[in-house]
Amino acid sequence: MDILKFLTAGSVDDGKSTLIGRLLYDTDSVLADQLEAIQKSNRKNDDGTVDLAILTDGLKAEREQGITIDVAYKYFQTEKRKFIIADTPGHIQYTRNMVTGASNADLAIILVDARKGVIEQTIRHSYLVSLLALEHVVVCVNKMDMVDYSEEVFEKIHADYHQLAIKLGIKEVTFIPVSALKGDNIVNDSINMPWYKGKSLLAHLETVPVHQVDHLLPARMAVQWVVRPQTDELHDYRGYAGRVLSGALSVGEEIKVYPSGNKSKIKRIETFDGDLQIAEEGKSITLHLEDEIDISRGDMIGEIERSPLVSNQIEADICWMDTRELDTTATYFIQHQSKVTRCKIKEVLYKVNINTLEKVNADTFGLNDIGRVEIKTADELAFDPYESNKRNGGAIIIDSRTNVTVGALMLRAAL
Amino acid sequence: MDYLDQLEAEAIAILREVAGQFEKPALLFSGGKDSITLVRLAEKAFRPGKFPFPLVHVDTGHNFPEVIEFRDQLVQKLGEKLIIGHVQDAIDSGRAIEQKGKNASRNALQTVSLLEVIEKNQFDACIGGARRDEEKARAKERIFSVRDEFGQWDPKRQRPELWNTFNGKIHKGENVRVFPISNWTELDVWNYIKRENIEIPSIYYSHHREVIERNGVWMAAHEFLNMDADDKIYTKSVRFRTVGDMTCTAAVESEKTEIDDIILEISQSKISERGARMDDKVSEAAMEDRKKGGYF
Numbered sequence: 001m002d003i004l005k006f007l008t009a010g011s012v013d014d015g016k017s018t019l020i021g022r023l024l025y026d027t028d029s030v031l032a033d034q035l036e037a038i039q040k041s042n043r044k045n046d047d048g049t050v051d052l053a054i055l056t057d058g059l060k061a062e063r064e065q066g067i068t069i070d071v072a073y074k075y076f077q078t079e080k081r082k083f084i085i086a087d088t089p090g091h092i093q094y095t096r097n098m099v100t101g102a103s104n105a106d107l108a109i110i111l112v113d114a115r116k117g118v119i120e121q122t123i124r125h126s127y128l129v130s131l132l133a134l135e136h137v138v139v140c141v142n143k144m145d146m147v148d149y150s151e152e153v154f155e156k157i158h159a160d161y162h163q164l165a166i167k168l169g170i171k172e173v174t175f176i177p178v179s180a181l182k183g184d185n186i187v188n189d190s191i192n193m194p195w196y197k198g199k200s201l202l203a204h205l206e207t208v209p210v211h212q213v214d215h216l217l218p219a220r221m222a223v224q225w226v227v228r229p230q231t232d233e234l235h236d237y238r239g240y241a242g243r244v245l246s247g248a249l250s251v252g253e254e255i256k257v258y259p260s261g262n263k264s265k266i267k268r269i270e271t272f273d274g275d276l277q278i279a280e281e282g283k284s285i286t287l288h289l290e291d292e293i294d295i296s297r298g299d300m301i302g303e304i305e306r307s308p309l310v311s312n313q314i315e316a317d318i319c320w321m322d323t324r325e326l327d328t329t330a331t332y333f334i335q336h337q338s339k340v341t342r343c344k345i346k347e348v349l350y351k352v353n354i355n356t357l358e359k360v361n362a363d364t365f366g367l368n369d370i371g372r373v374e375i376k377t378a379d380e381l382a383f384d385p386y387e388s389n390k391r392n393g394g395a396i397i398i399d400s401r402t403n404v405t406v407g408a409l410m411l412r413a414a415l
Numbered sequence: 416m417d418y419l420d421q422l423e424a425e426a427i428a429i430l431r432e433v434a435g436q437f438e439k440p441a442l443l444f445s446g447g448k449d450s451i452t453l454v455r456l457a458e459k460a461f462r463p464g465k466f467p468f469p470l471v472h473v474d475t476g477h478n479f480p481e482v483i484e485f486r487d488q489l490v491q492k493l494g495e496k497l498i499i500g501h502v503q504d505a506i507d508s509g510r511a512i513e514q515k516g517k518n519a520s521r522n523a524l525q526t527v528s529l530l531e532v533i534e535k536n537q538f539d540a541c542i543g544g545a546r547r548d549e550e551k552a553r554a555k556e557r558i559f560s561v562r563d564e565f566g567q568w569d570p571k572r573q574r575p576e577l578w579n580t581f582n583g584k585i586h587k588g589e590n591v592r593v594f595p596i597s598n599w600t601e602l603d604v605w606n607y608i609k610r611e612n613i614e615i616p617s618i619y620y621s622h623h624r625e626v627i628e629r630n631g632v633w634m635a636a637h638e639f640l641n642m643d644a645d646d647k648i649y650t651k652s653v654r655f656r657t658v659g660d661m662t663c664t665a666a667v668e669s670e671k672t673e674i675d676d677i678i679l680e681i682s683q684s685k686i687s688e689r690g691a692r693m694d695d696k697v698s699e700a701a702m703e704d705r706k707k708g709g710y711f
Contacts (some may be wrong), residue, residue, distance in 0.1 A: 071555070073554050075547070096575060104578065224431040243427075271459070282416055283420075284424040284460070335580055338435060394578045
């Protein structure tokens with residue numbers, strides 16, 4: 001059994017909360033004490049059934065202050081898989097929230113209202129999904145009960161969205177006609193849409209292949225911690241602890257340390273549960289090298305053949321996440337893997353109007369703005385272009401005065 | 416990778432980030448299964464080296480004796496440092512005031528002692544075993560959760576957490592609560608304990624115990640609870656699903672003494688884990704309010 005992390009993109013009106021509530025309810029993931037709380041509530045649907053959207057209700061602070069917290073995580077499991085839902089609230093600050101949720105998701109569900117079809121909001125959500133390079137997209141055409149479960153309506157939306165996906169370069173899209181309110185094709189197959197031959201949403205989520213180690217990706221491991229017991233028996237012990245970000249590392253393999261460029265060979269791959277011959281993507285390990293070279297936290301260990309880009313002048317896409325505008329004269333911190341260094345965002349190349357996908361001129365970025373920038377960093381970073389290896393292509397910008405995370409970066413090129 | 420391997424690798428990476436980013440971290444250890452799991456994960460992250468942090472236990476003075484005994488044995492076996500903050504000290508000196516009445520509990524007073532221990536030792540990061548599936552306020556908390564100098568959680572000021580990049584930058588006086596098993600569920604923890612063959616306090620397994628009924632749940636009959644003549648004492652076969660202090664942790668009736676049976680029982684259970692916690696029954700936003708006051 002493995003884990004699928006997914007996010008749902010849509011606003012309250014699209015029935016997003018109802019869809020999540022339906023998934024939890026129909027998979028028997030709502031426990032008795034939570035169900036009791038729901039049944040006590042006065043919120044009911046028109047036909048008297050419980051309003052499943054309550055299952056995604058917010059905190060007291062959110063209700064009182066009319067705010068929404070960027071992401072709430074929900075957990076459920078079936079016999080086939082464990083699921084983590086990143087539930088991102090749909091109204092204000094939506095771009096920031098969705099980017100945050102999408103950065104840790106394997107799959108995105110994009111909700112389209114069957115009555116409205118592909119609208120500006122669908123474009124916006126889909127653009128963000130393509131920007132964050134999610135592997136899988138499911139378009140749920142919701143509220144099919146409101147359009148008499150019409151195949152024609154579904155096919156029209158299917159065709160329209162297909163055009164959008166091509167434009168955005170989204171490769172894998174699955175279309176499912178659903179009614180979250182009535183439960184059609186969410187967990188149970190719909191009896192109202194015999195013309196639909198595909199899987200229900202849950203059946204799709206249970207079977208879509210994820211987390212297959214991509215052997216085409218280059219080996220990368222950021223050093224997080226140097227293990228040095230300095231005891232009598234382990235006097236010369238020196239291990240480099242980190243997580244394999246992409247590809248695989250094996251014993252005997254020649255490696256290079258970036259940005260220094262020093263070379264060595266892997267002597268041992270250690271874990272608490274015994275040594276490994278090969279460590280694949282995702283594994284947390286401790287590496288031992290043949291040579292004594294200078295390596296510390298923040299360094300990147302990678303294969304020799306396909307080296308990362310090493311530069312202190314970087315072009316990147318940015319999503320600005322703070323109410324205070326980007327200041328092109330200020331010094332920020334940039335955090336890429338275990339490396340933190342100072343930087344300046346020297347130039348705004350353009351801003352993207354995410355409703356029309358047009359590139360427009362801009363001098364700065366405000367909250368939720370997205371566009372392309374040029375960054376100069378104090379120390380060199382060893383990264384891969386986000387589109388070719390997102391596991392080593394994302395970084396964050398931290399305000400050096402407030403320490404708050406103010407921007408998400410998709411690193412694109414070394415200048 | 417199997418889901419437990421995925422969760423484990425993620426938690427190890429988070430613990431190593433704590434070691435790399437902070438000057439004086441600590442691991443909050445309650446003697447419960449979640450913090451025992453954290454200890455195993457710390458071994459996986461840092462052995463054969465020492466932990467780059469001490470264990471910290473905030474002892475209400477009302478803990479199950481079995482748990483305290485277990486704690487001391489584990490610490491000895493690990494060879495790591497344990498720092499204990501006593502709620503009793505805070506009460507004796509008047510910094511905390513004991514609750515009165517039948518439902519009196521020292522659970523809320525832990526916050527006072529926790530903040531004192533943090534301040535005294537200048538901890539800048541406290542690793543805790545909270546999980547997002549426990550409660551809806553937890554569901555919205557970050558893995559690196561920044562607290563101000565009063566220990567307060569401000570849901571509005573949470574930092575966006577992208578990819579596996581954790582921003583631990585803070586101002587002096589602030590500290591970060593770090594939750595490496597955020598993405599684990601109760602069942603994941605149990606399955607991991609089974610897979611790893613991790614020892615846990617005996618009270619997690621069924622045993623015979625004198626109990627009294629309080630607000631519809633079974634509580635251990637003990638002098639720590641304010642019992643009176645109306646409280647009828649029963650002897651039942653029970654086990655504890657969460658281990659907090661005696662005054663706030665309810666027992667569930669169970670005959671299960673093997674971990675497989677307990678896992679099965681939990682996976683079939685229709686009551687959520689925190690349904691057995693008196694501290695969450697106070698109000699709908701009980702957890703949210705306590706976290707804002709500095710609770711972990």
